Amino acid sequence: MSTVQLQDKRALEAVWADPPGFMGWLKTVDHKRIARRYFVTALVFFALAGLLALVMRLQLARADNTLVGPDLYNQLFSLHGSAMMFLFAVPIMQAAGIFLVPLMVGTRNIAFARLNAFSYWIYLFGGLLIFVAFVLNIGPEAGWFAYVPLSGPQYSAGKRTDIWAQMITFTEAASLIVAIELVVTAFRLRAPGMLLRRIPLLVWSQVVTSFMVIFAMPAVMLASSFLISDRLVSTQFYNPAEGGDALLWQHLFWFFGHPEVYIIFIPALGMVSEIIATFAARPAFGYLALVLSLAVTGFFAFGLWVHHMFVTGLPPAGMSFFTAASLVISIPTGVQIFCWIATLATGGAIRFTTPLMFVVGFFFIFIIGGLTGVMLASVSLDSQVHDSYFVVAHFHYVLIGGAVFPLFGGFYYWFPKLTGKRLSERAGKWNFWLFFIGFNLTFFPMHILGLEGMTRRVYTYGADTGWTPLNLLATIGSAIIAVSVIVFVVNVILSLRRGAPAGANPWNGTTLEWGTSSPPPSYGFADLIYVGSRQPLKITPLAYVTGLPTRMRTSLATTLADARPDHITPDPNPSIWPLVTALAVTVLFIGSIFTPWALIWGSVPVTIALIGWFWPTEKQARDLQACEVKPEEGRAPRLVEIGP
């Protein structure tokens, strides 16, 4: 793309490179490095949570099995669900945003880069907390949904549930922070010329998701704070005997919990749009319909939560509203599926690469999950299948089919950009087929098990139930999934060692991230271009940005709607303070599991860390001054047009 070299790459590297060595590793605020960290950590949690599921499947492989007892089994499924939702699915989708959004909108770093570093550290510490607790036999035991009163002080004595609730605090704080960064990056740091209608679909999906995070997460933080205070300082929010209400938890939890599903799923839809557009060799069909569908889905996702509570005895008229809303939300999803099929049908020659195969797998699996979702929207049908294995089947079809398959596709698609190496296509196809077959073997039989009366969260079942053969089949399937994940890991390791170099644009993509080298340099792009179309790499850029100070880290902020250059904003330098602050916050959070006084004393180190974080250095002051543009000096950011 860069036919013209306006910026001195060495000068950029000098300003944007991290300090060398271990300290540099701790201090980095580079969105690409932090995203890589998120990916690795989230994938490790994915593998660990998957191992927990394997143990559960082994336990259920035959009737009256005694491999694990009820206490361990309850911890297994509680941690499996919690880790998959809070430590794998949400963070890895946001990691995709952290990595891709700045590159796709053509800026050098994510907004609030130090907060970004901070978010990773507290996510990591929260995840470590709950896994270490599990190893110490104080893992969560009340399920990932932690219904009161079972999770309350009376029925879940000890620290297990406190640790779970505090893990929620860690991960939700991290995820709120990332959501805000992504919204600001997508709204104010876009390349000039990237009008709203030129924003890549993946970026739109991340924007919608981030808004959902901002509105949904406070509900669960409120719910879990009530729970912690019920447990620690004897408030009575959920205790019916003292005027509290056991259903309050469910309302608050599902007001978050239902959007949560879409928070996981909508970024995956963005990936599907990008992958299909690239491999069908045409821009996604129905751009406006796709963007509006995402927004409508994000909106309606907040009006469905009661369908998780259809058997709690709520008034029927109220439930009918939620049936209608749950049916309505399948319309935008349907529209998106139609648009993608239209893209494939009207595109050029289709390239059946691994990323596209995972997307095709997504269609096969996710649509089944969507259709069983329509069944669950019905109050009558739900009264039978609710909390049965039918629901287990349904949401694995939705979450693995709808999110994990596109995620794997996305991983194969953007791995070259992330690392500079290509993944093996042959291993990728093995990865896909094993996963696809293993998945269906595991989860399809569960539909039938649920209709035959098998309830969720049972650590064993009697031989008289007749559930053994299908459970055995499901266990075999889960082993095949495990093999497929091993193929994936081996593929990643071998490709990193001796994969073919990727080059800047291995798939012939048309969005901005393919316009820089693989992996991208610390400064992202040498030259910041003017974006004149939805496929900026297809044409020679019409103009470049100049006038940004070069001796310091700066970005160009543009206006929200029409992305006109607005002002220069300084970017933070590497700093140890995000890590120090995260450690102080961790001490406060973990301490508050044991005594409410930790909130008081723990705030002292947090305050000290924050003072360190915001203490202005002389250099920063000078840099800030340099950013204050005086138009008469002619240093305002501007576009330089490149004439023919």
Add this chain to the structure above:
Amino acid sequence: MHSAINTAGPRAHEIAELMTLFTAVCAVVYLIVIGVLIWALLRKRARARLASEAEREIADRKARHVITWATALTVLILITLGLSDFFVQRSLFTPPKDPLRVLITGHQYWWEIEYDHPDPSQRLRTANELHIPTGKPVELVLTSRDVIHSFWLPSISGKKDLIPGRVNTEVLIADKPGLYTGQCAEFCGLQHAKMRLVLHADSPEDFEKWRQQQLQPGREPATDTERRGRTVFTSTSCVLCHSVQGTDASATVGPDLTHIASRGTIAAGTLPNTPDNLAAWILAPHRMKPGVQMPATPLPPDDLGALTKYLASLQ
């Protein structure tokens, strides 16, 4: 019988029919969408034809047409499915006329059952095995003493939660006499898996016979061993939780044992009610249900034998 598809009552039957409708519609939709997807992936591309902008425009317009119609059809299908659900829902939520009322209270990990009656002497209490007359609607009044449970007899009706501090209702109607099983459907702790439930749907005459028999106080011991068993029962920790009508034992923490021998199972529908199982259960209930609330009762063998004999006599 234990299945939402093999139904034995009008309510479950109605839901199963709705399930068939939904499944059929969804299957057709799935096949069509996947069929079109495969066509889109494999169609021979007239590359030259699509190369020109104008041709591309025509193709896009055609696609826009198809998508509009497909979306309209989706809306129509959803409305149909939604309406059919509303009709079933309305019939499910219509309160029955003159039902038999049964109060069900959930406990970790068993079901307390009390048959309501305007005349207090006609009320009766039992546990874990519910008897209902066929053909007559039975209104269950559901609540919980500890955590949330969910009452589910898939062959008869959908499920309903038992929530502390709240009262829910659910209606059962059984078509034909038989034995149906169910299970707690809301995770309720360590022994959620073994919180099962047995439904005896009896002919109205059998039900009345059963009811009259259950209204009797606990049978007086007939032998010395049984008498000794009763002494063991009333003089050890048993009485702290259980009751046998006609004796001093009247605690309501655990299941009522007045007619324990008339029940087919013990331990909330999970063990056949045999003397051996009963003895093993009293000695070490945690062996069979780790985490169960009932404490172990280490009785000397003679006492245990006598107690088991006594309990087995409580028809």
